[in-house]
Amino acid sequence: MAFNRPLLRTSYEQDAAIFPSYTQKGMAAVFGVVLVLMGLGAPYISAVPEFFLGATWINPITNMLPLAIAALGINILVGVTGQVSLGHAFFMGVGAYTAVALGGNGDEWQACVPFHEEIGLLEERGQCGLGLPIWVWLPFSGAVAAAVGILVSPAAMKVRGLYLAIVTVGLVFIGLHLGRMFPEYAGDFESGRKWPTLDFKLWKEETPLIEFTEDGTWFGLIHLSEEQKQYFLLMALLGGFILLAKNLVRSRTGRALQAIRDRDIAAEVMGVPEFQYKRLGFAISSFYAGIGGALWGSYLGRRSPVDWSLFLSVDFIAIILIGGAGTIAGTMLGAVFVELTPEVVKHRTEWLAEQIDASNIFTPVANFLLTTGESGDFGPINIGTVAPGWTMSVFQWNFVIYGVLIVIFLIFEPLGLYGIWIKIRNYWKRWPFSY
Template sequence: MSFGRPHLRTSYEQDSAIFPTWWQKGAAAFALLFITLMVLGNGAAAAIPNWLFGATWLAPFTLVIPFAIAALGYNILTGVTGQVSLGHAFFMGVGAYTAVALGGKGDGGAKACIPFHENLGLLESAGECGLGLPIWIWLPMAGVLAALVGILVSPAAVKVRGLYLAIVTVGLTFIGLHIARMLPEYAGDYESGRKWPKLDIRLWKEETPSIDLNEDGKWFGLIHLTEEQKQFFFLFAILLVMMAFAKNLVRTRTGRALQAIRDRDVAAEVMGVPEQHYKRIGFAISSFYAGIGGALWASYQGRVSPIDFSLLLSVEFVAILLIGGAGTIAGTMLGVTFVELLPKVVERLTGWLAGELDSGGVISTIANFLLTSGQQGDFGPVSTSPTAPGWPMSVFLWNPVIYGVLIVVFLIFEPHGLFGIWLKFRNYWKGWPFSY
């Protein structure tokens, strides 16, 4: 009955539907189908230029998914509840190290595992510890433990707001780094890290996994998939579940309470929203996401070191939120794409340009203009050497600079981020042929 009447609401369920119109339902289904076909068709090779990603084009996309999950959590805390936190990296770390403690195996190599409590005061010569449990234990536990730690620190965090909360949570990251340094048998070497349990699904500790994600092969005897494709689908499925949960959260009583606190904490309390209680819930849920994201990231990478969970990672999430658009799932996803995926593209692009330096022609001229190869220091602002100090800077050094500039630009000109730009664009056409 509602066909052709997009504004007719005959129930509140309709009013809060995720995809209120058939158009949106169709678009979502199409996007899912498109992604699936792209991955299955091995990138529809023509669509993703070979020079950009090469044969392993799927890897950067897969790598971004754990960040997307963690960013969803950060959005719940900062975008939905309005609590600016700089401790997200810490909670990702909690998740990652929970995963390794539960799912990792003793190295089996040079040194045996000496558990923490037997090693008090030695602080040396410990091997790598882990219980070797399957993923269906370590992945949820990574989230749960991170959430518990979130609740544990919340008494300090929920009583402060704004800048003070940011300072408190900055403290967390440093505490985290310190603990990691104290527990090398779990965290591995401070610089080089340790190995993580692989992404595969086992019932218990048996040798061959029930579903193997690390080797090419047939899935369920139906489709032949490569390792990358398997891992992508696995992580993507988790992402979809987490997205659905995050989207549903804001439509519930809890979600509305969180948003009320964001919009004005005093007003929320006057309306009967117990502020501290809900801030704690926000913290817990956000940490849960961070934990899951951290565990998946470390596990997919295979090797992560404590230093990766530093303040810089937390700032990346701030960038994701501000550039993408705080408070919305779509904005978060846009931010992740922009902040996490784009640098990887740029990195590859730089590498490709460096290869074209001497080839002559237009591309070579552009490359010459942008790049500096070796030490001789010509004009280009980007150095091809990854460890170049000072000017010209390497791609890796350029990234944080660009984030910083973008955060400033977005805060001043478009506080609602990329998603805000999209909203403006959409409203322009929605209002057609009027402006209001």
């Protein structure tokens, strides 16, 4: 059975398996090993991200991992259940603030003195936080976000399609306002507050059981930097949540959610209770969002209320559309693509800027594309500090590229990166025959 014809299924179990063939199993294992070796900084393997992202490549990649976890959630809501939501940032915020309320500063419940009560006497200002360890706040951040998702779902049930998208936009704005209203939870509106670290503590002891915020040696064998430790932790968590999502999608629940996506009334006629499953879809999606938000805040160390904005939600829609809605592999591809492309563009532009003086084959390209803002030096990308005319910095061009990519993918490849992968795979499967 090992290498029989592709797509030949002899049982339902086989059809629903995570990796239907040994080839896929093998590939997944190889991929996992590559990720680990990459994190360890193995030669040649880590040269790939270094080429694209520069010497500090581990930072953008680790930063992407919590967002990838949250993206799994939006995939379940939008890709699998078919409910368009622009409110993912709100649910991420809910999870993140649950984490900070449970795990935040201090070892006892800090007095919550509202900011503006007594001007000039702000010594007592403190943020609420219980200082609990990660194994408490992480599950709770997911659970609370899921609960809020369930709470919101009756309102979301009332409306459909684009109306739902707009309602969820409203959620994001209400969330932003709540961040302003409760600085004792959210911290300053601009600089925010400190999130609990990723360190694993048993309770509130001084030295954590497993440290993730200091360089150190694991198992007395491997010396790991702080960045590497966080990379491995978040990668492991992402792996776990991918399995969870995969199992959910291939189960009875997953099939019910897909039935609702394809035609909700038809699903109801067939005995799938629409309301219950839509609510479940919201809850699961918010759970992932909450976990992702909590980990993201914890990884970055400090977040402010403005960070949970509509743009973050739009990022997630872009992730599943560019990656390929409805599939987990596509979601991951999308997360990598959306979150890392700007970094790649930035890094390669810096590299290009160095070629101006190097006088090699890239120099004319660099001279054409880049400008330092001196008079007589034209180019659309401004690498100087003062922009002449309409030239823009790499940072702004990145937004333009991002927007244009969304348009291009939707027009030319609605199935996203995953669709492109399938096409390539099918081409090679049939090669050298075209049918």
